[in-house]
Amino acid sequence: MSLIDQLLTSKKVVVCVGTGGVGKTTLSATLGVRAAQMGLKALVLTIDPAKRLATSLGIVGWSGEEEVVRVPDQEFKGELFAAIVNSKKVFDRFIRRTAVSEEMAEKLLNNALYKQLSTKLSGSQEFTALERLYTFAKSQDYDVVILDTPPAQHAVDFLSAPHKLYQLFDESVIKWFASSSTGGGPFTKILNQATQKVFLTLERLTGSAFVGELGHFFSALKSWQKILQERTSGVHKLLTSSECSFVLVTSFDEAKIREGVGLHRELKRRGYFLGAMIVNRAFPVWLPSEVAVSEKFEHYEALLDYYEKLKRYYSKREEAYRWLEAQAQSVKVIRIPDFDQEVFTLGALVTLADLLGDLHVSN
Amino acid sequence: MSKVHEDQRITFVTGKGGVGKSTLAAAIALKLSMESESPALLVELGDSSYFEVLFEAGGIGYRPRSMRGNLDFALWSPENCLQDYVLHFLKIEKVVDLFFKNPVMKALINVAPGLAEVTLLGKATSGIRGVGSDLPYRHIVIDSPSTGHALALLRAPKALSEVFRIGPMGRESRRIHEVLIDSSKCSYVIVALPQELPRVETLELFHQIREEFGVVPKVYCNKILSPPLSESELEGILQTQTKGGISHFAKYLLDQLKREREHIDIMKAEVGWVGEVPLVLDSEPWKLIETLGEYVEPH
Numbered sequence: 001m002s003l004i005d006q007l008l009t010s011k012k013v014v015v016c017v018g019t020g021g022v023g024k025t026t027l028s029a030t031l032g033v034r035a036a037q038m039g040l041k042a043l044v045l046t047i048d049p050a051k052r053l054a055t056s057l058g059i060v061g062w063s064g065e066e067e068v069v070r071v072p073d074q075e076f077k078g079e080l081f082a083a084i085v086n087s088k089k090v091f092d093r094f095i096r097r098t099a100v101s102e103e104m105a106e107k108l109l110n111n112a113l114y115k116q117l118s119t120k121l122s123g124s125q126e127f128t129a130l131e132r133l134y135t136f137a138k139s140q141d142y143d144v145v146i147l148d149t150p151p152a153q154h155a156v157d158f159l160s161a162p163h164k165l166y167q168l169f170d171e172s173v174i175k176w177f178a179s180s181s182t183g184g185g186p187f188t189k190i191l192n193q194a195t196q197k198v199f200l201t202l203e204r205l206t207g208s209a210f211v212g213e214l215g216h217f218f219s220a221l222k223s224w225q226k227i228l229q230e231r232t233s234g235v236h237k238l239l240t241s242s243e244c245s246f247v248l249v250t251s252f253d254e255a256k257i258r259e260g261v262g263l264h265r266e267l268k269r270r271g272y273f274l275g276a277m278i279v280n281r282a283f284p285v286w287l288p289s290e291v292a293v294s295e296k297f298e299h300y301e302a303l304l305d306y307y308e309k310l311k312r313y314y315s316k317r318e319e320a321y322r323w324l325e326a327q328a329q330s331v332k333v334i335r336i337p338d339f340d341q342e343v344f345t346l347g348a349l350v351t352l353a354d355l356l357g358d359l360h361v362s363n
Numbered sequence: 364m365s366k367v368h369e370d371q372r373i374t375f376v377t378g379k380g381g382v383g384k385s386t387l388a389a390a391i392a393l394k395l396s397m398e399s400e401s402p403a404l405l406v407e408l409g410d411s412s413y414f415e416v417l418f419e420a421g422g423i424g425y426r427p428r429s430m431r432g433n434l435d436f437a438l439w440s441p442e443n444c445l446q447d448y449v450l451h452f453l454k455i456e457k458v459v460d461l462f463f464k465n466p467v468m469k470a471l472i473n474v475a476p477g478l479a480e481v482t483l484l485g486k487a488t489s490g491i492r493g494v495g496s497d498l499p500y501r502h503i504v505i506d507s508p509s510t511g512h513a514l515a516l517l518r519a520p521k522a523l524s525e526v527f528r529i530g531p532m533g534r535e536s537r538r539i540h541e542v543l544i545d546s547s548k549c550s551y552v553i554v555a556l557p558q559e560l561p562r563v564e565t566l567e568l569f570h571q572i573r574e575e576f577g578v579v580p581k582v583y584c585n586k587i588l589s590p591p592l593s594e595s596e597l598e599g600i601l602q603t604q605t606k607g608g609i610s611h612f613a614k615y616l617l618d619q620l621k622r623e624r625e626h627i628d629i630m631k632a633e634v635g636w637v638g639e640v641p642l643v644l645d646s647e648p649w650k651l652i653e654t655l656g657e658y659v660e661p662h
Contacts, residue, residue, distance in 0.1 A: 020509045021381020048511070050560045112526045113476050151380060151511060197458070198465045205452060207530020214475060251381060255416045286615040288608030297603055302591045307612055313644045342559050 003332050004356045007275045008035045008042075011245045013137050013145050013238065014275070017158055017263065018249035019256055020151040023280040025049050026343050026352075027249050027336075028148035029057060029082070033346075034353040036076035040143040043068065043081045045132055047125070047150045052344040057082040073346060081142070083132075087150075090128035098227045108220040113213050125150040126161030130235045137238060159266060245275035250324075252282050252317045261327045274331050279321060282335035283314055334359055365451070367493030371548070374504045374661065377513035377568070378554035379561045383585045385413050385506050386648075387554050387640065390655035392504040396433035398661075403502040404435045408483055408516075412438045413506075417648050431649070435500075441479035442472055444486035451495045480519030481536055488542040502661075510568050517543060517576065544576045550661075551580035555630065555637075557587055557623035562630055569634050582637045583659065584627050589641035590616050 007014065008031065016028045025046055035042035044057070054060040058072040059082050071080040092109060099105035108114055126149070133147045149158045203211045238244060246267055250260040260277060267274045291307055293300065325333050336355065343352060374395075376388035389405055396403035404427055407413060412423040414436055422428050425443040427435035442463070450459045462468055472478060487505060490498035507513045520539040527533035542548050551572050555565035565582060572580045590597075597617040604610040631637045640658040645651045 019380060021379055051563065052559065151509060198462050198468055201449070201453065201458060201462050202468070202471075204531075205449060206532040207527065209527045209530040210532035213526065214471075217476075253381075255413055256381075258416055286611075286619075288611050291608040291612060293604070293607065293609055297600060299592055299596050299600060303600065303609065303613060306590045306592075306616075307609075309644045313646070316646050344559070 002357050002359050003276055003334065004031065004034060004359065005038060007245050007247070008040065008144055009038060011144060011275070012243040013133065013147070013245070015133070015147045015149065015239070015244065015246045016249055017149050017246055017267075019259060022249050022251040022256065023343075024249045025053065025148050026349075027247075027278060027280065028146050029053060030343075030349050030352045030356060031146050031247070032080050032082070033076070033349045034356050035144050035146070036074065036078040036080040037350075037353055037357065039077040041079045041081075041141075043083065043136055043142040043145045044148065045083055045085055045129070045136065045145065046148040047085055047087075047129060049084065049148075050344070054084070056344055056346045056349065059084050071346070078143070085129050085132050087125045087128045090131060094128070094131060095224070098224060100223050104220070104223050108217075108224075111213070111217050111220055113217045114220075126158055130239075131231065134231070134235050134238060137243075159263075159270060159272075240271045240273075242273075245273050247275055248277045249280060250277065251280050252320065254317075254320045257320050257324050261324065264328065264331065277324070277328055277331055277333045279324070279333060279335045281338035282317070282321065283337050284310075285337040285339060287311065287314065365489070365493050365495060365497050366499070368490040368498065368500070371490045371498070371500065372502050372550065373487055373491070373542075373548060374502065374550045374552060375507045375513070375517070376504065376552045376554065377507040377510060379556075379564045380509040382554045382556050382561050384509070384554045385417075386652060387552070387583060387585060387655060387659070388504050388506040389414070389652045391552065391659050391661050392502070393431070393434055393652055394656040394659055395502040395504065395661050396431075397656075399433070399501040401499070401501040402433040402435055403504060404437060404498070404500040405430075406487070406503060406505045407436075407438045408440075408505065408508065409438070410440050412436075439483060439486055441482045445472060445478075445482045448482065448485060448489075448495050477519040477523045480516045481523055481532075481539065484516065484520055484539050484543070485535060488539050491542050491548055492538055510564055514568070514571060517572075521575075544578065546578040549576075549578060551576070551578055553580050553582050555582055555584045557584055557626040559626070562626045566630065566633055580634075582630060582634050583640050584630065584637050585640045586642040587623055587627070587639055588616065588619050590620075592616070594620055 001009075014031060016024050016031070018024045025048075028046060029044055029049075032042045032044035046054075046057075046059075049057065049059070051060060056071075058069045059067075068081050068083045071082055074080055095108055096105045099108075129147060129150055133145060136142060136145045199211075248260055248263060248267075250256050257279075264274055264277070287307075287310060291304065321333070321335065334356070336352070339348075341348070343349060374388075374391060376384055376391065378384050385407075392403050392405035405414075407423070415421060415423045418430070420428075420430070423436050423438050425437060425439060425447075427437045430436045446459065446463055449462060450456065453459055453462075472482075486495065487503060489495040490500065490503070508516060520536040520543065524533050524536035524540060527536070553565050553568055553572075555561045569580050569582060572578065592600075594617060597613050597620070600613045601610060601617065604613065627637060627639065638659060640655060643651050643654045645654060
């Protein structure tokens with residue numbers, strides 16, 4: 001059994017992480033296809049798929065209400081499902097479902113800051129992705145759930161997001177603002193002198209309207225603190241459990257590979273299990289290994305020269321790969337070639353999935 | 364008030380992840396620094412520097428570091444920028460220290476919606492607006508986040524100014540947005556690849572920036588395969604060479620050239636001018652950036 005097959009059959013949750021532009025969404029879908037090929041009932045949760053890929057998965061034209069779709073035209077031993085996580089919808093729904101009262105929910109949903117910026121709230125996209133992952137994993141409806149993580153500048157952002165969001169509910173911030181927004185300045189009583197000074201400085205810098213609105217925002221959030229805390233620890237438990245594996249996707253750019261190694265350490269530090277590193281577009285299938293000719297022809301030199309240049313370019317990457325392999329230690333590194341066509345159709349995903357199923361990594 | 368740099372220009376470089384934004388931003392900055400009399404500043408946003416890795420050069424931080432000739436590099440985090448602004452505003456270092464050492468304030472910078480974005484753009488536009496510490500550059504090139512994050516960044520000042528119509532926060536946000544929509548002060552560069560996904564994302568972003576900021580972005584198509592042979596020369600080779608590695612190679616090049624040309628033509632038809640940047644096979648970073656510089660036309 002290949003490494004990927006082992007992962008898919010032994011885990012209930014697979015989280016694909018990596019920086020933007022490395023093909024994370026495509027590989028997440030491919031893992032889903034592979035799982036279905038092996039007879040599993042698999043769900044791929046994706047954030048922002050390209051239109052053609054979304055069409056192949058049957059999740060295009062999706063009206064905004066989150067829906068799990070059975071991927072059309074499939075002929076797998078198992079079954080493949082897909083869904084897009086709509087951050088704003090999920091967050092709003094989470095607020096409504098967990099509110100102590102209708103009134104509290106409305107108060108927050110109508111807060112000017114929340115309305116303008118809830119989708120951009122630090123960590124909200126990451127939170128909603130994990131929230132959906134948690135719900136689907138707990139539902140036991142699928143053998144395996146594969147999560148494609150939100151696009152990020154740095155892959156590590158995904159890991160720090162829950163903490164950032166948790167900071168939002170940090171008791172001191174809420175206390176600070178909740179007390180300040182009740183009017184009449186009672187906050188002066190409970191705050192020490194230094195914090196008072198800081199508060200007045202912030203007010204001077206940003207204006208009382210800003211501070212006031214922030215106060216409303218945080219006090220409206222206050223009642224969600226407990227439920228969010230519970231959910232955050234539930235997600236953490238799931239991600240660190242033996243049921244979950246991370247898969248790191250990287251591309252063959254030296255800086256990206258370095259970042260991948262950094263992420264590997266970070267995952268380890270946080271107690272997450274990294275099942276595999278996938279290097280996407282690692283080597284070109286289209287670059288022949290042998291170009292000897294019996295007879296020279298017109299433009300032969302120019303063509304050969306360009307061939308040599310490309311070959312050197314890719315062999316440089318080979319060095320970076322060896323370095324990655326040395327750094328990865330016990331984690332297996334899988335290389336996927338650069339195909340001469342972009343992968344959009346279910347057929348292309350199946351080809352890629354076949355390849356993943358064939359890749360036996362020697363220890 | 365600090366010195367106002369009336370003729371300063373800001374260039375935001377964005378695009379889909381993995382298209383080569385950072386290296387192209389460096390190429391644009393290098394070219395601008397060589398053209399203009401006064402120096403150019405290349406800025407990365409966030410907490411870690413890609414250029415430190417690329418150039419194997421330490422010390423890229425908030426204070427500009429001279430990298431080459433007239434070109435300086437800097438790395439701006441929201442916290443640094445806010446600190447700079449607050450110091451300028453309060454003038455008393457002790458109070459600023461108190462402000463930033465306060466744990467509540469630290470958490471707030473991270474989580475208050477829009478604050479990080481407005482702070483970064485506040486710094487970027489500070490030279491033009493004459494606030495904060497002096498930013499004595501003719502050109503500021505900002506290696507911006509990828510598409511969605513870049514839009515969130517650029518939209519934040521307007522969003523905040525709509526929430527807070529009165530008070531300093533609203534006023535500053537409005538002024539920042541006014542700079543962003545002024546085509547004599549700001550340019551937007553979108554980097555694409557001759558492939559479907561980056562092309563689609565580029566065109567969407569192009570329309571969004573044009574509509575929301577009233578400035579026509581410049582589009583560059585990066586990493587175009589550039590063999591020293593034309594399509595017809597490759598076709599000629601394929602007529603005599605039908606077997607073996609070399610004919611496969613020639614066939615691939617020909618197919619790829621055609622595919623890439625299609626993507627470039629679609630982009631051109633929709634946005635007008637598209638800068639064509641070849642796939643540069645040099646791996647030495649400065650050499651790579653100099654070569655890329657030959658293909659960019661900043662203004």
